[in-house]
Amino acid sequence: MAVTAYPFLHTRRSVRKGFKKAIASYIQASHYTGQANFVFRILGLEAKNCTVGDCIRIMMVDSREEQAWAIARELKKMQYWKELLDGCQANMEEESAWVKEEYRQQIDKSQQRINLLRESDSEEIIRYYESWNQQQILAVYAVCRYEICLPGNNSSEVRTETFILAPDGETVIGKEPYGKLSLAKRKVN
Secondary structure (H helix, E strand, C coil), X not given: CCCCCCCCCXXXXXXXXHHHHHHHHHHHHHHCCCCCCCEEEEEEEEEEEEEHHHHHHHHHHHHHHHHHHHHHHHHHHXXXXXXXXXXXXXXXXXXXXXXXXXXXXXXXXXXXXXXXXXXXXXXXXXXXXXXCCCCCEEXXXXXXXXXXXXXXXXXXXXXXXXXXXXCCCCCEEEEEHHHCCEECCCCCC
């Protein structure tokens, strides 16, 4: 089992008993509240540290992907306005001079946005975090394959989920269903 969704996480962490206990109590509290005597068994567990350096690399990739997506969106808009302008010019409608000017202005705006996006610097992320300790552990990602058997039910359910634990490994912060972070509900004392 591998943490494939997070290729940046390089530091493997030895799995401690506290990880299993934290995950078991999280499952009990979030999914099976009020049900006693259910059987929870961990079939496999792999944990990796997420450091400040890992987070910076993840943010850099996300920033570049968002930039590429925004540029592609603006290119589509610009193509749309160009097609409308070409259609107006092909029809030789003299009374639509103001429409042609509006299309040209929209094309210019799209080009300006594209230029701004290309000039934007994702290296600002690195500059912002350069004073931070790059090796500081922020969280532990634990991919856990587990089995649950409910009392009075002869069937069992096997799941694989990614849990995000605090750096000490004693508390589950949340889990990631389908690659999206969902935060754990905190108990109010």
